[in-house]
Amino acid sequence: MPENKYSILLPTYNEKDNLPIIIWLIVKYMQESKIDYEVIVIDDGSPDGTLEVAKQLQKIYGEDRILLRPRASKLGLGTAYIHGIEHASGNYIIIMDADLSHHPKFIPQFIDLQKSNNLDVVSGTRYSGAGGVYGWDFKRKLISRGANFLSQLLLRPNASDLTGSFRLYKKEVLKELISRCKSKGYVFQMEMIVRARQLGYTVGEVPISFVDRVYGQSKLGGSEIVQFAKNLLILFATT
Numbered sequence: 001m002p003e004n005k006y007s008i009l010l011p012t013y014n015e016k017d018n019l020p021i022i023i024w025l026i027v028k029y030m031q032e033s034k035i036d037y038e039v040i041v042i043d044d045g046s047p048d049g050t051l052e053v054a055k056q057l058q059k060i061y062g063e064d065r066i067l068l069r070p071r072a073s074k075l076g077l078g079t080a081y082i083h084g085i086e087h088a089s090g091n092y093i094i095i096m097d098a099d100l101s102h103h104p105k106f107i108p109q110f111i112d113l114q115k116s117n118n119l120d121v122v123s124g125t126r127y128s129g130a131g132g133v134y135g136w137d138f139k140r141k142l143i144s145r146g147a148n149f150l151s152q153l154l155l156r157p158n159a160s161d162l163t164g165s166f167r168l169y170k171k172e173v174l175k176e177l178i179s180r181c182k183s184k185g186y187v188f189q190m191e192m193i194v195r196a197r198q199l200g201y202t203v204g205e206v207p208i209s210f211v212d213r214v215y216g217q218s219k220l221g222g223s224e225i226v227q228f229a230k231n232l233l234i235l236f237a238t239t
């Protein structure tokens, strides 16, 4: 049987300070665990020069390990994932934020859990077991908890962290889920898990520590929250 390969998708928008650290950590943990991998950076025309930094990192770690799949302008997180998957050569896809809130040390744990249970999806959870959130102010914690509570109530997905985005998928499963998901914005992450459950795919969870970014800014604003509430209700009505 051919060896497994893991394609790690890193969507970036203004992450020039975080990118060298996250990529260094990914390389470290993948090498230590002897896991075959590639990192795909999907930068959306970041004005801070993220792509130039990514090009330097490609020179350091090699073009077979660090792939650049930039787009000219900010087209959003959901379509960035789709763009990355189109270029992924791995049979497994790992999706994570590039801002250091998702620590690469959890990747081998995701892989171990997937392998030992042949799971279709492994989702990082901040709201179960040893999982947690560090560095958020009260308002941001309330938004995240509120969003999770509301979605648990409406969708009953049997998953403890619906809004998180640190996940591992079998590539074929991810492609099918994407083809069925209609949500845009932050609700997209949620719909992926809901659809996975509906289609009978197996979902496991790994508790993760989510640490708020030190460099740069979150792209979550008031309009995203309003959009989230609207899209959640649409998802509720259509599932």
Ligand SMILES: Nc1nc2c(ncn2[C@@H]2O[C@H](COP(=O)(O)OP(=O)(O)O[C@H]3O[C@H](CO)[C@@H](O)[C@H](O)[C@@H]3O)[C@@H](O)[C@H]2O)c(=O)[nH]1
Pocket (backbone or CB within 6 Å): 010, 011, 012, 013, 014, 015, 042, 043, 044, 074, 075, 076, 077, 080, 096, 097, 098, 099, 144, 163, 164, 165, 166, 186, 189, 217, 218, 219, 220
């Ligand atoms: N290519 C691309 N990347 C983007 C874009 N918008 C954001 N990103 C990248 O996507 C990652 C997450 O973006 P943030 O803006 O830092 O996310 P957040 O508001 O902190 O939200 C996080 O938490 C949410 C809920 O807990 C999650 O739902 C969300 O996916 C993310 O993990 C970062 O790597 C960021 O650079 C975009 O339009 N295009």
